[in-house]
Amino acid sequence: MGEPMSWEPMPVVWIRTSCFSGAAADVFYIRAVVNFFSLSRARGQLARGWLIDSPPAQGLSRSGPQVHLRFLNLSLLSDSLLPCSSFPGGDDSASGGAICPVFAQPFASDERILQMADRERRTVFVTVGTTCFDSLVMAVDSPEVKKALLQKGYTDLLIQMGRGTYVPAKVSGDATLQVDHFMFSPSIADNMRTASLVISHAGSGSIFETLRLGKPLIVVVNEDLMDNHQSELAEELAERKHLFCAHPQTLGETIQAMDLGTLVPYVPGDAEPVVTVINKFLGFPVD
């Protein structure tokens, strides 16, 4: 098989995996690839080799593509190419979740890949931002919270622990909740996108980023902070049912009791009205 990683301008189909990363990325990526092949086969075509991730200049994703492209033997030849648009979710912000249900019968070329792809992953992403919030990391690492997460059907726990000193144990294996952690990452947005649930500190940046992505969110308020105005925002948004608000001690109960169906999608704000008033004040004509 030839080296598949060349960035020639030879579009086959773009599967953007830049929004996938971490442990979940591999599975999502394989799913995208498998489904791409099954689609081609269903149409009586054979896909041509190159499955292209974002070119390196745009920030090639960290773990997945190269490795998996190799054992997928992509150098199959075809006589016709699929345009991007014919591949649902293959264009732009492809979500791994959206791709899958479309094709029930994956192309059975590699049992191992299929086994991996068939396993439904539901990741909980925990983020403390740039702060030090050990009590949250300890809380999510507690048996009580892990049990609650398992009961709710989550399979992975990914913890961004920031400047904290408490290091949770990594756990892998199919039977139980898989736990992984890291300190900082420039691509926290990617982790949020692949997550099924986000548990965050009360910083407004993390809160609004998660809400904009439409992910279910539990905000945990840090009681150790002196000037704790941050809880104001979390409580107000919880009252408006955009998220759940918890404290480190009550996180387990909150997870057990939460009903994601009660959450109301957050409509992002708009700076336009403020800017209009400012323009008027300064004497600019109203457009």
Add this chain to the structure above:
Amino acid sequence: MGLDALAAACCVLPVLLALLAVRFAYVLWRSGQPSSRSPTAGLRCLIVLGSGGHTAEMMNIVTALQKDRFTPRYYVAALTDSMSLQKAQVYEQSLIQSGEKITKNAHFMQIYRSREVGQSYITSIATTLLATLHAMWLVIRIRPQVIFCNGPGTCFPLCVCAFVLKVLGLGWSSIFYIESIARVKKLSLSGLLLYKLRIADQFYVQWPQLQQKYPRAYYAGRLM
């Protein structure tokens, strides 16, 4: 001779103080008044950025601004905060790439902070003095006509310095303060001071319940 000078000073000083008081009162009154004339050229803007969500909110405002009216733009962030200026730089770069007028109309500056988290109170007197002097230097250099800020600690000395220049008749600026969305029930310290001292020309809050508490504030929706 010495006595004469003293007597003259005794007469002149009260007059000067009275004039200053009158000017001060005039500036206070005038600051809240909308402009009746339409500006003929772009306005020099001072945009104060800050970590902890402030920059994200401010960039939402900047995005909505008419770039031809609000130009040139001077971005200021704390010396210890490089992320905020980076975000502004990325945005300004994207404007150039998207084919807006390619003139150098964005500038980026850093300012000393009056107090770092956890700094002792005794040393913070000296650093506050330094920060205020630096703020004055920046305001004199930039001579902003419009100031946008939303709550980081660095915005207070900048606004005070701009106000002092107004009183001294050395430049006029309209100060817009938009309280951070994180403030739901109470104003931040910077916000409270600028509201109470009436330094801000217009004061915005992002939650209606806060507007009820501070009636001179405006509520015009959320930024985030």
